[in-house]
Amino acid sequence: MKRFLIVLLIVSLVMGLVACASNQVEEPVVTEEAPVVTEPEPTPEPPPxxxxINFAVQADSTPALEKLVEAFNEQSEMYxxxxxxxxxxxxxxxxxxxxxxxxxxxxYDVISMDVVWAGEFAAAGYLEPIDQLLMDKxxxxTDFNAGSMDSGKYKGKNYVLPYFPDLGFIYFRSDIVSAExxxxxxxxxxxxxxLIAMGEKYQGEMGTKHAFVYQSKQYEGxxxxxxxxxxxxTDIEGGLNYMKQMMDKNxxxxxxxxxxEGEVHNALLNGEAVFARNWPYVNGMLQSGEHDVKVDQxxxxxxxKGGTVGxxxxxxxxxxxxxxxxxxxxxxxxxxxGQKINAIEGSYLPGFNALLEDEEVLAANKLLTDEGFQNALARTIPRPVVPNYSEVSDIIQISAHEYLSGNSTIEDAVVRIQEALAE
Known part of the structure; x- marks a missing residue:
């Protein structure tokens, strides 16, 4: 009996354990995934x-200056x-x-200067010498136009490079003037x-109003x-007489x-003048074909007596x-x-000598292969070579303008100009 009770107890315990086990529902195991961290896309850095660089420069009537600045800005990463x-x-x-x-x-960082200013600015310490720059490049x-380089050499140091060499010469209407x-x-x-006789002969042809136009305002021109x-x-009185004679003969x-310069090139390009004294830049305006007078005219x-070097x-x-x-x-x-752009787009004379033999430059600039211009290039004359050029030029301008406008005698004008040149 005792053994029976023990067996019954064991069976009861086993049955209880089985029942408990059957009542326990196994919960599914849920594994929490770590949240996905999305890295923010980096904000693109603005281009530096x-x-x-500020370039002080005179106005350009041709596309050259705009093209030069555009070309540099496109290629430079820093400036x-x-x-x-x-x-x-x-x-x-x-x-x-x-x-x-x-x-x-x-x-101003870079400045454009008339050739007659460089000595004054260099002497005053306003310009940075460029000898090291030349060596670095x-x-x-001698790789550059001699006149331009000479104008900017002071006490053995170089202070300038050419923007464009220049000289005065005559543009004339070849469609009006006879072949002879x-x-x-x-x-x-x-x-x-x-020249005055030719002016009298051709004035009025093909709708022209004036025989001659040239720079005569009281300024450097x-x-x-x-x-x-x-x-x-060499003949100041004779020069003043010629200018006055042209005026008096209308x-x-x-x-x-x-x-x-502006009034002169306008008169030529608009068909108003037979003869115009100006600088090479006007040829760039003619090349554009946008004016009444075309380059083939x-x-x-x-x-x-020669053209002024400028x-x-x-x-x-x-x-x-x-x-x-x-x-x-x-x-x-x-x-x-840069000089090639200036020569092709503006018809300026290149200051970098190797370009004088560049086929594209020669093809774009009729001046460089023209007989008349080549003769003008061989007959240039300098302006007064004096240490106080600005003062001397001012006296020349004032004296000449007063005479030409009828406010002084030719004798007074000649004396004052001669005295200024002698100082």
Whole structure:
């Protein structure tokens, strides 16, 4: 009996355990997954802003300046050039630059200068020497236009590179002037008397109003023109007489004494003038084909007593806040790439000598292969080579303009100009 009870107890315990086990429902195991962390997409960094280089430059009537700045800005990763357009009156531009440079302002990094300003600016410490730049680029001064480089050499150091060399010469209507007179003009073997006679002969042909237009306002252009009329100051009275004679014979516009380069090229391009004294840049305007007078209606000739050497040069402001950028832009502008753009787009004479034999440059610039222009290039004359050029030029302009406008005698004008040149 006792054994029976023990067995029954064991069976009861086993049955209880089985029942408990059967009542337990196994819960599914839920594994919590770690939340997916999405990394935020990196915000694209804005392109680094380029360092601004300010270029002080005279207005350009051709597409060249715009193309130069555009080309540099596209290729430079660090710098962007802004052209600050200044007046085309060279005297006013000189004073604007002088006011800025003399205050040691860094508002301009690279500056364009008339060839006669460089000595003054270099002597005053306003320009940065560029000899190291030339060495770094493997360039020699002889790689560039000699006249331009000479104008910016001071106490044995180089301070400038050429923007474009220049010279004064005559544009004439080859569709009006006879073939015989064309040959005479192109040769340069003629006098101002001959030129005046041609003016009288052709004035009024094909709707023209004036025989002659040239720069005669009281500014630097008048100094250049009197230099040419007087044969580099060898006959000041004769030069003034020729200018006055053209006015008195009504061969020039009534307001010729207000004419600068702009008025002169407008008169030529609009078909108003037979003969126009100007610089090479006008050929770039003719090449555009956008004016009444086209390039195939124009011929080129030396002035009877030679054309004034001119041109513009480039320097770095000694107080530039971005000297490395200024150097980069200067080397582009004066080097083969920039000078080629200037020559093709603006018909400017290249200051980088190797381009004078470049086929694309020669094809784009009729001047460089023209007989009359080549003769003009061989007959250039300098402006007064004096240490106080601005003062001397001012006296020349004032004296000549007063005489031509009837406010002084020719004797007084000649004396004052001679005294200024002798100082």
């Amino acid at each position: 802003s380029k360092i601004l 962007e050039v802004k052209a600050t357009i200044m007046t085309n009156d060279s005297g006013q531009m000189h004073d604007q630059l002088l006011n800025s440079l003399s205050s040691k302002s860094g508002e 493997g360039w020699k001064p 007179d064309v040959a005479i003009l192109q040769s340069g073997d003629y006098t101002f008397d001959d 008048l100094t250049c023109n009197l230099n040419e009329f007087s044969g580099n100051w 061969l020039t516009p009534e307001d010729i004494l207000n004419y600068t 124009i011929g080129y000739a030396p002035l009877p 041109g513009w040069i480039l320097g770095i402001n000694a107080n530039s806040q971005n000297p490395e950028g200024a150097k980069e832009f200067l080397t582009f502008l004066a080097g083969p790439e």
